[in-house]
Amino acid sequence: MSKPNDLVQGTLDLLLLKILALEPLHGWAISLRLKSISGDVLQVSEGSLYPALHKLEQEGWITAEWKQTENNRRAKFYSLTRVGKKQLESEAANWQRLSSAISQVVRLEEA
């Protein structure tokens, strides 16, 4: 199984939820969006994107719908569900806590 080694475990979920919270997107668009907003810092292998999406779907956090793209092709669009919204809030809050705690530690003056 391909794991997003370069990402903290579980953060991919948070990123995907956040991106989908902005607007419903299909897989390809999500991968482009990931690259562009993180400025290539967060490398997500395209292999691990789809299993992650399907997992979120199975959890009931996102839901999928087949729609036409702007250049008239059929694609599977993912959007956030209500449960997903709550999940995003709690994961985001968790992330805030974790990252601020870590930065506190990192900022410690060496004696």
Added chain:
Amino acid sequence: MRPQHWLYTIPLRLRSLFRRSNVEQELSEELQFHLEHKIEEGIARGLSPREARYAALRAMGGLEQRKEEIRDMRHIRWLTDFFDDARFALRSLRRTPGLTAFVAITLALGIGMTSATFSMVDGLIFRPYPVPHPGNVVSLVSTTHDSPYDDFSYREYLDIRDKTNSYDGVVANADMEAVGFSAEPGTMPRIKGGMMVSGNYFQVLGVEPRLGRGFREDEDQVPGRDPVVVLGPDFWRHEFASDDTVLGKTILLNGTKFTVIGVAPDTFPGMLTFGYPDFYVPLAMAPVFTTNLQKNFFEDRDDRELSVKARLKAGTTLEQARNEIAMLVKNFEREYPNSTRSRGAAVYTQFQARTIEDDNWKFGVIFLILALAVLLVACTNVAGLLLSRSRARAREIAVRLALGAGRFRLIRLLLTESLILATFGGLAGVAIGFGVVEWFHSKESIVFATELPMAIPFHMDKRVLLACVALSVLSALLCGLAPALQSTRVDLVNALKSADVDVPGRKRLWGRNMLVVAQVSMSLMLLTASFLMARGFQHDLMEGHGFTKDHLLMTRFDPRLIQYNAVQTQQFYKVLAERMRETPGVQSEALTQNIPLGIDGFGDVAFVPEGFQMPPDRANINSAMDTIDEGYFETLGIPILRGRAFLSSDTADSPRVAIVNEHFAKHYWPEGDAVGKHIRLDSSAGTPVEIVGVAQTIKNQNMADPTDFVYMPLAQHPVARMVLMLRTNGDPLQLVQPVKDVVRSLDSNLPMLQTRAFEDFYLNQAVRGPRIAIDLVGSMGLVGLLLAVAGLYGLVAYNVSRRTREIGIRIALGATSSNVLRLVLGKGLVLVGIGMVAGLAMGFALEQLMNSMLFNSGGVDILAYAVVVPTMFLVTMLAAYIPAHRATKIAPTQALRYE
């Protein structure tokens, strides 16, 4: 997972389960969509289409791999895998229908036997009381030195109810009694089973009547004031056609008018193991129902007729409750020394109460042990078969392993197969279980020779069905796991190279040999058990019971059914006996309260034998007793060894007399003659009773060893309900009409109950009843033997077919048939031998268990082993010989051409 999730997830799961091809289609399309974009992007960067495609695939790490990974994300992966496995398993089982059927039948026999016997043990011990929160209902019992399970008297019950703090309510009920019931005045009463209960009975047990109400406490306070009755659900259905307007109706019970106030719900057939009362009446109505003419139910503290149950308070331990009641009963002894001697009290849980109250459950447990042995034999048999089969499939499995199937995945596949087999077996097993339970119910009239509503409490209810499911899964694991583990542990190189991959290592053969040994030993144990049981009952029968059974007519009277008082009752029996003696065709006549081996159980008497050194801690001794008239010993052919039988001169006004059995006489006066000695009733200061005769000991109560027994004359110990027994030269049933004529001339309203030939009754009790047990165990033994034979035959036959080529070569090289026989049979013999030794050991152990639980014969029944062991040996050898013999007929030319 929270419920709101299900809104999204359930449709998804269902979709991936049932619209699998759609889901797969969409998955491909989605990935394809991504791939195409990626390729376009590559081409835009200047790659050739081909390179772009490779690059895109690389970036995704392969399409198929991703698909697999995504499929794993679906939570129903295990389920779809299971369905795949099941489909595959069904297909491969269908290819070998004979084997499949054999395995399913084998397992069905094991599971069916086990579930039927489990329903016995469940019904006799485990099934909870049919009330809410049955776990905190406990039984309070009076105990004596002779009995761990005795009743309380009404007064004692009131004290327990009012002076204890451990319970949320204490209820009492009398035994279910025969009651004369008529729906309308003026109709002939019919016998129904009624039960007296305390006023708080339904309320404390938490039983909500389906119609009307239960008793109020004030309806159980003044003796004889409130004639109200609550009907049982079955009774209401059959007698009143489920009529809702029955409330307020008046019915006659023992000739007294009672008002119907309620109907118990279907969920409450009563608290008894075997009986289900037709109706309930308050204890305060005891004057209409009570049996004991010598005691006052409401006043006498030693008129012990009530079973007491209570709901333990939350937070109170059994220990606390036990201490409390022990203290209370100790106080009784201080306050009422005349009526409470050497008594204790105990608090039993349902399990304790059911196992202490009577011994029927022991049969159930022994049957269950035997049935589990049958199931084990069946499982080993099936395991052996599956093992043979998995050898034949070794190549298929090797190919699968070589192609990269995980071992765990393959084991799962193989276990799915045995699970399907076990499911077939389980379904058929439930059918067999139903059959056995039905067969039991068809014997009800034999087991209960009574007009009371009694039933065998064995049901294939959901508890038993659950046990069936558990047994099926368990047997699937038992017989599937070993073959699955073994067949997936193959040497791939060898397996793929040659067709005959069987290079038996020591370990493999060891397991297979163990199966044969287990089978032979289990079957031997089963056969021994069935033989021992048959012999045990036969031993009891041959020994006899000490009384005559033939040419006797019996019929029961209960003058209380038509409101005779004590004087009228005495007078009725006196005249009846006189008139019967004058009736042509009657050789002799007897009246007795209970018949030998009857199901009602004898009363008991507390006494102190004169001149007997009493143990310091007890004030009296209890013995079973019967009330009889002058003709009893003659009519039943029981010899009086010393002294005399009762005479018509033993009247209510003459000195009290009794007759004891020889067992009793030897017990208390081992040296001298018991005749002329006295016993004192209740205590050393009680009424003296002279022993005027010693009768030969008979088996009064059951087939087990005889016990002390006391006979009292009817004239001095009046009893309401008596059985008339008549001896005649010819067919006893020819006396029925003359007896009817006499009874009608005395009182045309008095019903004759249980009129039948005594021999017929005796056969039911002593022969046909035990036959049920023998039949059951015998069929288990037979099934065990058949399974073992089939298993051994299969093993040897398989060996022969596997070694056909080798045997052919041996014969070609000059081996004689006896050489071949020895080759094929030799090891089988050794295995059977080992199995027999192990089986003998288990047989001995089981015999000890059966002796301690059922028969008091003791010792070892040599004959049983002398019959069973050679039989077993011959049959198993035959099973092995047939295929071995076939081996000697192998033609070398053909064998070498084989394959």
